[in-house]
Structure formats: C-alpha cells, structure tokens
Amino acid sequence: MKRSLETYFLNTLFVSPQVNTDLLWNFTLIFVILCALYFGFIFFFRNKLSYKTKAIEKRKKELTPLIVKFLFYDENSPEQEKTDYVNLKVEIRDLINNAFNRKVLIDILMYLRKDLSGATLSKLFKLYQELGLHHDSYKKLKSWKWQNISKGILELTQMNVEDSYVFIRKFINDKRATIRKQAEVAIITLKSEGLNYFLDTTTYRISEWQQLKILEVLINKKNYLPPSFNHWLMSKNNDVVLFSLRLMKNYNQTNGNEALIELLKHKNSEIKIAAMSCIKEFHVVEALENLKLVFWDSKIDVKIGILDVIGSLGTENEMTFLKSVVAKESNFNVKSKSLACMNIIQPMSVLPTIDIQATDVFTNPKDLPISETEENYTTNKSNTTFEHQKVRSEENIIPDATTPEHTYNSVNLPKKEIAEIDNVLDPYQMEVKYEVIASKKFNSVTFKKDIQTKEEFNLEFLPLIVSPIEKPSSKYNPHSKLKVNAVITDLEVVFNELNSASNTMQKEMDEVEFSVNKLSKIVEDFLPLVIPITDNTVCSSQANESINYLDLSVIYNEILISTNTKQEAPTINNIDMKDIRNIECDVNEIKITKLESSTIEASDIPEIYKSLATESNNEKSALEWVLSENEARLEMKQKLKSIMKEQDEVSFKLPKPIFYNEREANTMALLDDIEVLGDSREIVLLHELLKNETEITISERIEYLIFKLKGTEVLKRKPIKPNNKIVSVFEKNFSSMALPSQLIMLDEIALVGDEKEIPFLRRLIAVSSGKVADKAEKCLGQILVRLNTIKQTQENLNAPNQDNQIANNKYTSINDTTVPLAEDVIEKIAKKPFNVFDIDFEIDLDEKDSKGAEK
Amino acid sequence: MTNLTSILLAEDDELLATLLTHRLEKGGYQVFVSRDGKQVKEYLEQTVPDMIICDIMMPYFSGMELIDFVRNELNLNVPIIIISSAGNEENVLNAFELGANDFLSKPISPSELLVRVAKELKKNKFEA
Numbered sequence: 001m002k003r004s005l006e007t008y009f010l011n012t013l014f015v016s017p018q019v020n021t022d023l024l025w026n027f028t029l030i031f032v033i034l035c036a037l038y039f040g041f042i043f044f045f046r047n048k049l050s051y052k053t054k055a056i057e058k059r060k061k062e063l064t065p066l067i068v069k070f071l072f073y074d075e076n077s078p079e080q081e082k083t084d085y086v087n088l089k090v091e092i093r094d095l096i097n098n099a100f101n102r103k104v105l106i107d108i109l110m111y112l113r114k115d116l117s118g119a120t121l122s123k124l125f126k127l128y129q130e131l132g133l134h135h136d137s138y139k140k141l142k143s144w145k146w147q148n149i150s151k152g153i154l155e156l157t158q159m160n161v162e163d164s165y166v167f168i169r170k171f172i173n174d175k176r177a178t179i180r181k182q183a184e185v186a187i188i189t190l191k192s193e194g195l196n197y198f199l200d201t202t203t204y205r206i207s208e209w210q211q212l213k214i215l216e217v218l219i220n221k222k223n224y225l226p227p228s229f230n231h232w233l234m235s236k237n238n239d240v241v242l243f244s245l246r247l248m249k250n251y252n253q254t255n256g257n258e259a260l261i262e263l264l265k266h267k268n269s270e271i272k273i274a275a276m277s278c279i280k281e282f283h284v285v286e287a288l289e290n291l292k293l294v295f296w297d298s299k300i301d302v303k304i305g306i307l308d309v310i311g312s313l314g315t316e317n318e319m320t321f322l323k324s325v326v327a328k329e330s331n332f333n334v335k336s337k338s339l340a341c342m343n344i345i346q347p348m349s350v351l352p353t354i355d356i357q358a359t360d361v362f363t364n365p366k367d368l369p370i371s372e373t374e375e376n377y378t379t380n381k382s383n384t385t386f387e388h389q390k391v392r393s394e395e396n397i398i399p400d401a402t403t404p405e406h407t408y409n410s411v412n413l414p415k416k417e418i419a420e421i422d423n424v425l426d427p428y429q430m431e432v433k434y435e436v437i438a439s440k441k442f443n444s445v446t447f448k449k450d451i452q453t454k455e456e457f458n459l460e461f462l463p464l465i466v467s468p469i470e471k472p473s474s475k476y477n478p479h480s481k482l483k484v485n486a487v488i489t490d491l492e493v494v495f496n497e498l499n500s501a502s503n504t505m506q507k508e509m510d511e512v513e514f515s516v517n518k519l520s521k522i523v524e525d526f527l528p529l530v531i532p533i534t535d536n537t538v539c540s541s542q543a544n545e546s547i548n549y550l551d552l553s554v555i556y557n558e559i560l561i562s563t564n565t566k567q568e569a570p571t572i573n574n575i576d577m578k579d580i581r582n583i584e585c586d587v588n589e590i591k592i593t594k595l596e597s598s599t600i601e602a603s604d605i606p607e608i609y610k611s612l613a614t615e616s617n618n619e620k621s622a623l624e625w626v627l628s629e630n631e632a633r634l635e636m637k638q639k640l641k642s643i644m645k646e647q648d649e650v651s652f653k654l655p656k657p658i659f660y661n662e663r664e665a666n667t668m669a670l671l672d673d674i675e676v677l678g679d680s681r682e683i684v685l686l687h688e689l690l691k692n693e694t695e696i697t698i699s700e701r702i703e704y705l706i707f708k709l710k711g712t713e714v715l716k717r718k719p720i721k722p723n724n725k726i727v728s729v730f731e732k733n734f735s736s737m738a739l740p741s742q743l744i745m746l747d748e749i750a751l752v753g754d755e756k757e758i759p760f761l762r763r764l765i766a767v768s769s770g771k772v773a774d775k776a777e778k779c780l781g782q783i784l785v786r787l788n789t790i791k792q793t794q795e796n797l798n799a800p801n802q803d804n805q806i807a808n809n810k811y812t813s814i815n816d817t818t819v820p821l822a823e824d825v826i827e828k829i830a831k832k833p834f835n836v837f838d839i840d841f842e843i844d845l846d847e848k849d850s851k852g853a854e855k
Numbered sequence: 856m857t858n859l860t861s862i863l864l865a866e867d868d869e870l871l872a873t874l875l876t877h878r879l880e881k882g883g884y885q886v887f888v889s890r891d892g893k894q895v896k897e898y899l900e901q902t903v904p905d906m907i908i909c910d911i912m913m914p915y916f917s918g919m920e921l922i923d924f925v926r927n928e929l930n931l932n933v934p935i936i937i938i939s940s941a942g943n944e945e946n947v948l949n950a951f952e953l954g955a956n957d958f959l960s961k962p963i964s965p966s967e968l969l970v971r972v973a974k975e976l977k978k979n980k981f982e983a
Contacts, residue, residue: 061869064869068877115963116962117964118965120965
C-alpha cells in the first residue's frame with residue numbers, strides 16, 4: 001500500500017497505474033464484440049435494404065410493361081391484342097396475390113400518377129381499384145404508426161377513391177397534426193361536401209399554411225360550387241370564422257353583410273381585420289357607424305384598418321370623425337392614416353403645414369410682366385362658363401405689379417385699388433358675336449367681354465377666326481406694332497362658325513366655291529374673313545374711295561375662285577393703323593361649291609384689292625391660302641379615290657377570310673386530327689358531327705372526311721375486282737395449242753365448263769374464225785343451256801309456284817351481264833338450221849332439257 | 856419496319872419512358888429510348904431520327920444542350936418536342952429560342968403527345 005502511494009504521488013506522470021490486466025482484456029473483448037455486432041447489424045440491414053430496393057426495381061421493370069399495356073388497352077383493338085389482354089389479366093391476378101407485388105404495383109401507379117393526365121389518368125384510377133389495391137391502403141389506415149396512416153390517406157386521395165371519404169374523415173380531429181392536416185386536404189379533395197364537414201367539425205386550429213393549401217385544392221377543383229360560408233361565421237372555432245371570412249372574400253359572397261358588421265365587435269383582432277377587409281371589398285357602407293364605434297377601443301393595426309375602410313367607403317359625413325381622430329389620437333401612424341383618409345374623401349382638404357413660410361416673406365419685383373400662366377389662368381377661369389360675362393369683376397383684374405401679395409386668388413383687392421387700375425389701363429370693350437351654323441338650325445350666341453390689359457392687346461379670340469397664312473416677311477408690318485401699341489375698343493365681331501359635323505359640307509369637299517358677300521375694313525391677317533359692319537348696312541362701293549382704316553368698307557360680290565388661277569390675291573398695304581376701334585366684322589354666307597377654271601375676273605376685284613396686290617406681289621394672301629388648301633385637299637381626295645379603287649380591284653380577287661368561333665375552331669382541329677390519325681372507325685362520330693353541324697364549310701369538310709375514310713374502308717375490306725377476274729382455266733393454254741387440240745379442248749369445255757368459261761368463249765367467237773369459232777359458239781350455247789337448266793331445277797325445287805318459275809327462267813344465276821348474252825345465243829342457235837351433229841351427244845340431259853336445247 | 860417513322864425519346868425516368876414508348880409504338884412509330892444525354896449524343900452521331908422528344912432535365916447532357924447540339928452542331932431540322940415540369944416556363948422559352956418546335960409540361964397526356972407528334976411530323980414534311 002505504501003509503495004502504491006509512493007507510486008501515485010511521486011511517479012504519476014511516468015508510471016501507469018496498476019490496473020488488473022484481466023479486466024482490461026475483458027473490456028476490450030466486450031468492446032470488440034459490440035463493434036462487431038454494430039457493424040454486423042449495419043451491414044445486414046444495409047444489405048437487406050439494398051436487396052429489397054433492387055428487388056423492387058427489378059419487379060417494377062417487370063410489372064411496368066404490364067401496367068402500361070393495361071392502361072393503353074383499347075376495346076376496339078384487334079383480336080390478338082384482346083387475347084393478350086385477357087392473358088395479362090390472368091397474369092396480374094396471380095401476381096397481386098403476393099403482398100410484395102401489390103406494394104410494387106401501388107408504387108408504380110403512384111409514380112405514374114404524377115406524370116400522367118387526361119384519359120390515361122382516369123384509367124390509372126380505375127386500374128388501381130380494379131386490382132383491389134385500395135384495400136391495402138385501407139389496411140394502412142388501421143395501422144398504429146402515423147406514417148402508415150399518412151401513407152394510406154395519401155394513396156387513397158391520390159388515386160381518387162371517393163369511397164374512402166368516410167374512413168378518412170374520422171381523422172379530422174386526430175391529435176397527430178400530420179394525420180389531421182392530411183385528412184383535411186383529403187376529404188376536401190375527395191368530395192365537395194368535405195369542406196362543409198371539415199368546417200363543421202374541426203376543433204383544432206387551422207394554420208395559415210393549411211388554409212392556403214385548402215384554398216389551392218378548392219381552386220383546382222373542377223365544377224366546384226362553394227357553399228354559403230356565412231353559416232360558419234357563428235362557429236366557436238375562431239380559425240373557422242377567420243377562414244370562412246377569407247373564403248367569402250375569395251368567392252365574393254355578399255350575403256353575410258349583417259354578420260360582417262357584427263364581427264367588427266369581435267374580440268379577436270384578426271377576425272376584425274378580416275371582416276373589415278370583406279366590408280371594404282363588398283362596399284358595405286352600413287358598417288361605417290360600427291367602424292366608428294369600435295375604433296377607439298381597438299388596437300393600432302385594427303385602427304389603421306378601420307381608417308382604411310372609412311377612406312374607401314366614407315363620405316363627407318366622416319370628415320368630422322376623421323378630424324377628431326387627428327385631434328385625439330396620439331399614434332403617428334393612425335394620425336397620418338386619418339389625414340390620408342381625409343384627402344381621399346375630400347381631395348386637397350388637408351394641405352402641407354410643416355415648414356411652410358408665411359406669404360409676407362415673398363416679394364416680387366415691381367416691373368414684373370404678367371406671366372403667361374396667370375393670363376391663362378384668368379382666361380380659363382372666365383371660359384369655364386361658356387356664357388361670357390362682363391369681366392369687370394375682381395377675378396379678372398390683373399393686379400398691380402407693386403402689389404406684394406400677388407396670387408391667383410387675390411380677389412380681395414379693395415375697390416379703390418381697382419379704380420386706380422382702371423385709370424391706368426385702357427379698358428377695351430369687345431363684343432363678339434358667334435353665329436354657329438348647324439345643319440339646319442343656326443344658334444346665335446352673343447357675348448361681351450371686357451379685356452383689361454396694361455400694355456398689350458389680348459388677341460385670345462384669334463383662334464376662333466380662320467386666319468390666313470403667316471407673313472413674317474410681310475411689308476404689312478404695322479400689325480406687329482398694332483399688337484403692342486394699338487388700342488382696340490368695342491371691337492364687335494360677327495362671324496359664322498361652320499359646323500364641322502355637317503354632312504353636306506363633308507360630301508361636297510371636292511366642290512369648292514367661295515362666295516364672299518361682304519368684305520370691308522380689312523385689318524390684320526385675319527381680315528379677309530372678318531368683315532366690319534357699319535350701321536348694319538352693306539357699304540357702298542363709293543365708300544372705298546375714302547380709304548380710312550377706321551371706316552374701311554369693301555364689298556365683294558360672289559368671288560368665284562378657281563383652283564388653277566395663278567393670280568395672286570391682293571393684300572393690304574400702306575394702311576396707317578391709328579385706331580381700329582369700333583370695328584364690327586361679319587363673315588357670312590360662305591359657300592363651297594365646285595371650282596371652275598378661270599372664273600376670277602379682274603372686274604370683280606375691287607380697286608383697292610388690285611392696288612394692294614400689285615404692291616405686294618411676293619406675299620401670299622388669304623385667298624391664295626384658301627385656294628392652295630383646297631387644291632391640296634382636292635388632290636388628296638382624288639388620290640384617295642384612286643387608291644380605294646385599286647384596293648377594291650385587288651380585294652375582289654382575294655378570297656374572303658373565314659373566321660371561326662371557338663366551337664368551330666375546335667371542330668376543325670378535331671377534323672384535322674381525324675384526317676391525320678383517323679380510320680373508318682371515326683365515320684360514326686363524323687356522322688354525328690354532321691347531324692349537329694350548321695356551318696356549311698365544316699359540313700363539307702366532314703362529308704369529305706367521311707368519303708375519304710369510307711373509301712379506305714372499301715379498299716381494305718372489299719378490293720375492287722377487275723372485270724377479267726373470272727378467268728377460265730382453259731384460256732391460259734388455249735392459244736398455244738394446235739387446232740385439233742383446240743377443238744378437243746372446246747369439247748371438254750362444253751362438257752365441264754361453267755360460267756367462268758363464258759367470257760372466254762365470247763372472246764373466242766369474236767376473235768377467231770372458222771371451225772374454232774363455230775365450235776366455240778356451240779360450246780357456249782351448250783354451257784348456257786346447261787346452266788339454265790340447273791338453275792331452273794334448283795328454282796323448281798325451291799319455289800313451286802309456276803309463275804315464279806317462268807319468271808325466273810328469264811334469268812340466269814351467272815350474273816346480270818351474261819343474261820342478255822345467253823338469250824342472244826339461244827336465239828341465234830334457234831334460228832340456225834337444226835343439225836344433229838351440232839349437239840354434243842355426250843351431254844346427258846333429261847327430256848325436258850333436251851327439248852329446250854332443240855328449241 | 857424500316858419505313859416506320861423513327862422517334863428518339865430522351866427521358867431519364869424509366870417508368871415514363873416505358874409508358875411513352877408503348878404509346879408511341881402503338882401509334883405506329885419506331886421509338887429509340889435514351890436514358891441520358893451521352894446516349895442521345897452517341898445515337899445522333901450515328902443516326903438521324905425523324906423526331907426527337909426530350910426531357911429538359913437529363914443527366915450528363917440537358918435537354919437545352921441537346922437542342923443546341925442538334926440545331927447548331929449537327930445542323931438538323933428534325934422537329935423537337937420538349938417535355939418539362941410544370942412551372943419551368945423559363946426553360947421552355949429558352950428551348951424555343953434555341954429551336955424547339957413544341958413542348959409538353961408534366962403531367963403528360965400520352966394521347967396529346969401522340970397528336971402533337973403527328974402534327975409536328977406533318978408540318979415538317981410539308982415544310983420539307
């Protein structure tokens with residue numbers, strides 16, 4: 001002991017502790033044995049598994065062709081295939097007695113189920129049940145292992161065994177989640193009422209994922225009629241209520257609005273939000289009061305949801321509530337949502353307030369010109385009401401540049417300031433008369449507009465008047481000055497606006513004739529179409545003499561304008577524009593008729609116009625513009641006509657397209673397939689299609705196909721026999737024989753020949769001559785007589801009626817073509833003088849027959 | 856036998872290949888099955904089939920590579936029908952760009968395949 005202690009304390013690091021070696025050996029042995037066992041087990045099970053897998057694979061390879069043959073078996077298959085099918089059935093019946101084979105078969109079918117669709121898939125389902133493999137799946141449902149039950153449910157669902165519905169539905173409330181979820185999906189897949197049962201009975205939670213899976217099943221279900229989901233809104237299971245709400249929304253079921261409103265008071269926030277989602281979707285405006293009611297006690301996400309619904313469904317009545325939310329609510333998100341809702345209900349009711357500077361801060365320079373936008377703004381605002389009123393109101397007053405607060409809404413200017421502005425500006429009063437020419441009715445609208453500008457004249461009315469071509473290089477530059485300096489007051493313009501909708505105008509586009517009755521006081525580029533009227537009377541030509549731009553009065557009486565005239569229209573020149581006030585323009589009676597060449601005469605053009613024309617040769621006048629315009633239009637019209645003509649000619653030659661609707665297109669596709677792949681079996685289907693078809697084109701196609709397929713059938717089953725099919729056995733060697741042999745052969749033919757020899761003898765009679773022909777003729781007669789007798793005897797036996805017998809004597813049993821020939825031959829023989837040697841004595845005929853032969 | 860229209864079926868799934876082969880043979884075609892891309896390549900270097908039906912996902916040599924090989928290296932105008940899994944539209948589009956003529960997505964209806972094969976062959980014959 002002492003020694004051992006020493007060892008322990010002094011030499012622990014150098015000397016190993018003294019342990020019983022036997023014990024060590026024992027441990028080692030145990031360890032080795034355990035290892036061996038472990039590896040042995042692993043080796044065994046791995047081998048077993050791999051062997052099993054290999055066996056399954058091998059069996060699969062063997063069974064797959066059988067399954068495939070089963071799947072593609074057709075009842076219209078040939079006899080051999082049918083026999084094979086029966087043998088195959090027997091073989092498979094033997095195979096399925098083995099559990100292993102059944103397992104492999106289930107595996108194969110389950111595997112093929114993934115990759116197949118259509119009719120083949122239906123056959124697969126049928127095969128599964130025909131082989132009784134569903135019983136194995138039922139057995140799995142009884143297993144205590146959850147994985148087996150799950151597998152059984154899966155197999156039955158995948159193979160669409162509807163009878164298994166009753167067995168699976170008991171797993172709906174199974175405590176094992178995997179089985180429960182699988183059962184839920186299974187019963188919904190198998191039967192439509194599965195969903196009802198599930199929603200009625202389930203007591204467990206339905207996860208979001210599960211809800212999505214069920215929804216996917218429902219969406220993929222063909223011809224599924226969803227039940228009214230509002231029945232489950234009263235369920236004790238909150239998940240059922242939630243799921244029902246989602247399904248209601250998905251299927252747009254609006255029959256549960258009252259329930260939806262009540263659900264807003266639910267304790268569960270998720271249900272509240274789902275109900276609000278439905279309310280928003282279905283526009284249940286009755287829910288607004290309840291929404292406001294539950295708002296204050298709800299959570300933030302619910303509040304935001306409520307505001308969202310109010311924003312969507314609310315009216316101005318909800319503005320007060322929203323304002324109170326903004327005032328009382330502390331949460332920023334809710335407040336922000338409320339503001340957003342206010343702007344949704346009443347756009348721009350809430351404007352930005354943060355970091356917005358006061359208006360005093362902004363100053364404008366004194367000489368700031370009136371911006372275009374401001375001008376447009378004022379004009380647009382006045383134009384919003386078609387009825388133009390006097391614009392002496394504050395609205396249209398262009399504020400003084402010195403006014404610091406110059407905004408569009410500067411309507412509160414004091415009257416004193418307005419008066420000052422009036423003094424500064426020259427007020428222009430313009431009265432414009434519009435006369436709208438409709439097809440029959442003329443509506444006259446008169447309005448006055450006061451325009452106040454500080455420095456420049458507003459010519460906004462110009463677009464209403466047909467203006468001539470712009471003349472940038474015109475000598476008549478005073479216009480531009482006029483724009484700046486001229487003062488036009490009380491300008492009264494009366495003109496006719498041609499209604500573009502007039503049909504008569506459009507029809508007579510190629511007939512153009514301008515007739516200008518009155519033209520006076522031509523000012524500006526638009527003047528050729530704007531005529532001032534003085535004292536509502538037409539100015540006399542004498543007035544032309546006093547060329548004063550204020551009292552300018554020009555009269556044009558029906559100027560006919562030719563398209564090919566090269567005479568430049570006159571322009572106005574050298575007119576001192578001082579004041580163009582009190583100008584009243586009237587454009588009236590613009591007629592457009594067909595142009596005639598060279599109709600302009602110099603005498604028709606007033607003197608003033610002539611003089612102006614000479615002075616401004618290089619300028620194009622308004623008339624020229626109109627002419628060129630019309631000319632271009634005419635040319636275009638003619639070109640269009642010619643193109644249309646060409647198109648008509650071409651289109652006449654082209655075949656018209658045939659447009660099929662969906663059904664017709666499908667039918668045609670089917671007919672295409674039948675044409676490519678079909679055979680005579682499709683004829684029945686084609687006849688059915690033909691009965692129901694109304695479209696001529698398709699009917700013709702079907703008839704063609706029937707004809708085509710019938711043709712193939714006839715060719716296959718009844719090949720057309722050529723006329724020379726009936727071949728005499730004697731004919732082959734007859735030609736190579738010598739004459740005596742031929743005669744002997746003819747004798748033999750007469751003895752033993754039948755109807756097959758008749759054509760041969762006929763040919764022989766026709767071709768040969770002499771003895772052979774005579775012999776052949778006799779031979780033919782004998783054969784016919786004999787055949788006739790045989791026939792007659794047979795008929796006597798069959799039909800004792802004498803009348804029938806006589807009637808039947810006229811016909812032979814050979815065929816219709818030989819009958820007239822036989823009669824001819826008999827007659828021919830009868831006409832000949834009787835020669836005893838002509839009759840072959842070897843023929844043993846009864847008395848009756850011989851009489852006939854003699855005849 | 857030699858007059859039958861030959862189809863090369865490149866499908867690694869043995870069960871499906873057996874099934875399709877049977878259906879096509881019943882439809883009157885001569886079918887050669889290749890389990891992977893290597894076999895397909897070897898076969899094509901020796902023989903030119905009247906049509907190729909191939910799965911996009913194949914070992915060694917994918918369906919896309921096969922189309923590229925047929926169209927660009929062998930310069931063959933053989934009609935090619937692609938079999939793809941559902942939700943593999945991108946690959947299908949690429950296949951069309953490379954020169955595939957038609958496609959079928961799994962699950963397949965064998966009858967539909969037969970009709971498509973017939974149509975493609977007819978179309979090819981007409982174009983030729």
